[in-house]
Amino acid sequence: xxxxxxxxxxxxxxxxGEQMGLMLQGLKHRGPDSTGYAMYGTPLKxxxxxxxxxxxxxxEKVNATVDSPADLKNRKNAVDSILKKxxxxxxxxxxxxxxxxxxxxxxxxxxxxxxxEIETVEKTEILSIGKGLELIKDLGDANTVSNQYGLDxxxxxxxxxxTRMATESDVDIKSAHPYWAFPFExxxxxxxxxxxxxxxxxxxxxxxxxxxxxxCDSEIIAVYxxxxxxxxxxxxxxxxxxxxxxxxxxxxxxxxxDQLGMAKDHMAAKPMVIYESKDIVACASEEVAxxxxxxxxxxxxxxxxxxxxxxxx
Amino acid sequence: MAGITKRTTAFDDENLSGRxxxxxxxxxxxxxxxxxxxxxxDFNKRTSIxxxxxxxxxLNQKIRDAIRKGYGSIVIKNPxxxxxxxxxxxxxxxxxxxxxxxxxxIGCIDGPTVRVNGRVGWSCAENMMSGKVVVENxxxxxxxxxxxxxxxxxKGDAGARTGIDMKGGxxxxxxxxxxxxxxxxxxxxxxxxxxxxxxxxxxxxxxxxFVGGEPHSLGTDCVPGExxxxxxxxxxxxxxxxxxxxxxxxxxxxxxxxxxxxxxxDNLEPAEKKGILG
Numbered sequence: 001x002x003x004x005x006x007x008x009x010x011x012x013x014x015x016x017g018e019q020m021g022l023m024l025q026g027l028k029h030r031g032p033d034s035t036g037y038a039m040y041g042t043p044l045k046x047x048x049x050x051x052x053x054x055x056x057x058x059x060e061k062v063n064a065t066v067d068s069p070a071d072l073k074n075r076k077n078a079v080d081s082i083l084k085k086x087x088x089x090x091x092x093x094x095x096x097x098x099x100x101x102x103x104x105x106x107x108x109x110x111x112x113x114x115x116x117e118i119e120t121v122e123k124t125e126i127l128s129i130g131k132g133l134e135l136i137k138d139l140g141d142a143n144t145v146s147n148q149y150g151l152d153x154x155x156x157x158x159x160x161x162x163t164r165m166a167t168e169s170d171v172d173i174k175s176a177h178p179y180w181a182f183p184f185e186x187x188x189x190x191x192x193x194x195x196x197x198x199x200x201x202x203x204x205x206x207x208x209x210x211x212x213x214x215x216c217d218s219e220i221i222a223v224y225x226x227x228x229x230x231x232x233x234x235x236x237x238x239x240x241x242x243x244x245x246x247x248x249x250x251x252x253x254x255x256x257x258d259q260l261g262m263a264k265d266h267m268a269a270k271p272m273v274i275y276e277s278k279d280i281v282a283c284a285s286e287e288v289a290x291x292x293x294x295x296x297x298x299x300x301x302x303x304x305x306x307x308x309x310x311x312x313x
Numbered sequence: 314m315a316g317i318t319k320r321t322t323a324f325d326d327e328n329l330s331g332r333x334x335x336x337x338x339x340x341x342x343x344x345x346x347x348x349x350x351x352x353x354x355d356f357n358k359r360t361s362i363x364x365x366x367x368x369x370x371x372l373n374q375k376i377r378d379a380i381r382k383g384y385g386s387i388v389i390k391n392p393x394x395x396x397x398x399x400x401x402x403x404x405x406x407x408x409x410x411x412x413x414x415x416x417x418x419i420g421c422i423d424g425p426t427v428r429v430n431g432r433v434g435w436s437c438a439e440n441m442m443s444g445k446v447v448v449e450n451x452x453x454x455x456x457x458x459x460x461x462x463x464x465x466x467x468k469g470d471a472g473a474r475t476g477i478d479m480k481g482g483x484x485x486x487x488x489x490x491x492x493x494x495x496x497x498x499x500x501x502x503x504x505x506x507x508x509x510x511x512x513x514x515x516x517x518x519x520x521x522x523f524v525g526g527e528p529h530s531l532g533t534d535c536v537p538g539e540x541x542x543x544x545x546x547x548x549x550x551x552x553x554x555x556x557x558x559x560x561x562x563x564x565x566x567x568x569x570x571x572x573x574x575x576x577x578x579d580n581l582e583p584a585e586k587k588g589i590l591g
Binding site: 266267269271286287291295297298300301302304 | 412413432
C-alpha cells in the first residue's frame with residue numbers, strides 16, 4: 001500500500017517542492033518507510049544536473065552511513081575522475097548529506113557510457129540525470145526528506161513523488177521510489193502495486209543491456225518505458241502497451257521533461273484520484289493528499305481500469 | 314410475479330428469485346425494529362460540527378453525542394476528504410456532509426439519511442444496513458461493497474467493483490460505472506443510467522443489474538434477462554425519486570441477471586468444475 005502523487009502546473013513555474021511535500025505528507029499513512037521526489041525545475045540551457053548517492057542511509061533521521069568518511073571520499077573522488085575522463089566539466093556541486101550529491105556539469109559525449117561507468121564505483125547509484133529532473137529519495141516521511149534536502153523552495157513546473165511501504169524488497173534508498181529511467185534524461189516513474197511477471201521482463205530487458213540497481217518490481221516500469229521511448233515510441237503509446245505487457249495490479253505515474261502521465265491496470269485494483277483544472281493537474285492515491293494543496297472543495301474523479309492519461313506542462 | 318400477487322406485508326414486494334429465502338418479521342415484534350441504545354431524535358433540531366483539525370474517530374463520537382442529545386439534523390463542515398467519517402451510525406438521522414469524503418465513508422450505517430455534497434472515495438457505505446445515501450459528485454471504487462439494504466445513490470460516476478458482494482438494497486448510479494460492477498453480488502439491485510465497463514456482474518449469484526447504456530462486456534455468470542412492467546415502473550420511480558436526469562427512458566433499460574452456472578457448483582463432477590474455471 002504505497003502512496004503516489006503527481007502535480008503539473010501548466011505553462012508556469014511555481015514552488016513545486018512545496019506542493020509535492022504537502023501532498024506526500026498527506027499520504028504518509030500509506031507508506032512510512034521512505035519518501036522520494038522527482039521534480040522538474042527550469043531546464044538548463046547548457047549541461048546536465050545529476051543527483052547521485054555513494055552509500056546508503058543507515059536509518060531514518062540518522063543521516064549517516066556504515067561506511068567510513070575515507071571510503072566516501074574515495075568514492076566521490078572516483079566519480080569526479082570518471083567525469084573528468086569523459087570530458088564532463090563540473091560547474092557546480094552541493095550535498096545535503098554525506099552520501100548524496102548534486103552536480104551540474106557540461107557534457108557533450110555519450111550519457112549512457114558516462115552513467116554506466118560512474119555506477120561501477122562501489123555502492124554508487126545515479127538517482128537522476130537530466131536538464132530539469134532532480135530526483136531525491138531517502139528514508140523517512142515527506143517532511144523529513146524535504147527538510148534534509150531543502151526541497152520546500154524548489155521552483156519548477158511538475159513533479160511526482162512516492163511514500164513507500166516496503167513489501168517486496170528492503171527498506172533502503174536504492175529500493176525507494178521514484179526511479180529514473182536509466183539512461184534517459186528527464187524520465188522518472190513512481191508506482192503503487194505489485195508486478196507478477198517482474199523476473200521474466202527483467203531478464204528480457206537485461207539481455208538488451210539495461211541495468212537494474214534494486215530488486216524492486218517498480219524499477220522495471222521505468223526501464224520498460226525507457227526502452228520503448230528509445231525505440232521511438234511516444235510516451236502515451238508506451239504506457240498503453242505496458243497495460244498488456246506488465247502483469248499484476250498497479251497504478252503508476254510517469255514524468256518526462258514536459259509531460260506527466262498516469263496509467264491504471266485492467267483490474268483497477270490500486271487507487272488514483274485526479275483533479276484537473278485549467279492551470280493545474282494533481283493526481284494522488286487519495287483525495288486527502290490533493291486537498292492538502294487545495295483546502296477548498298474541488299471536483300475530483302477516479303480514472304477507470306486500463307486508463308492512460310498524459311498532460312502537458 | 315408471485316411476490317406481488319401474494320402481497321401481504323410491506324416487505325412482501327421484494328421479488329426474490331433463486332434460492333434466496335423470504336423471511337418476514339411480525340410488525341408486533343418490536344425488538345425486531347429497535348436497538349438497545351437507539352435514540353429518539355427531532356429532525357427539526359439542527360446542529361453543525363466542524364471537521365477542520367479533528368480526526369475521524371473524534372468526529373464520529375461527536376455525531377453520536379449529538380444524537381444522544383436528540384439532534385435529528387447534523388451538518389458536517391469541512392470534511393476535507395478524510396477517511397472513515399460518519400461510520401457506524403445506527404440511528405435515524407439527517408446527516409449532511411458539506412464536502413468530500415475519503416475512504417470508507419459512512420460505512421456500517423443503519424438508518425440515517427445522508428447527503429454528501431462532494432465526492433466519496435473507496436468503499437463508501439460499505440455494509441450499509443438501511444437508510445439512504447445521496448452522493449452529489451462521483452464515487453470511487455467498491456461503492457456500496459457488501460451492501461445489505463437501503464438506497465445508495467451517486468449522481469456522477471462510480472468506480473470499479475461497485476456493489477461487490479452486495480447482499481441486498483439498491484445502488485443507483487447517475488453516470489457510468491467501472492469494471493466488475495456487481496462482482497459476486499448475491500442479492501439486491503444495481504441501476505446504472507450510463508455505461509458499465511468490462512466484466513459486469515462477474516460471478517454473480519443472484520440479484521439484478523439494470524443498465525441504461527451499454528455494458529462493455531459481461532462477466533462469467535451474468536446473462537441478459539427480460540424486463541417486466543413492474544420493473545419498468547419501479548425503475549421510473551427510483552430514478553425520479555433520486556432526482557437523476559436520466560436520458561434513457563426506464564423502458565429502454567437492459568436487465569441482467571445471474572446465469573447460475575456456478576449455482577450447483579458443489580454438485581458438479583471435478584471435470585465439470587474444471588470446465589467452469591477454464
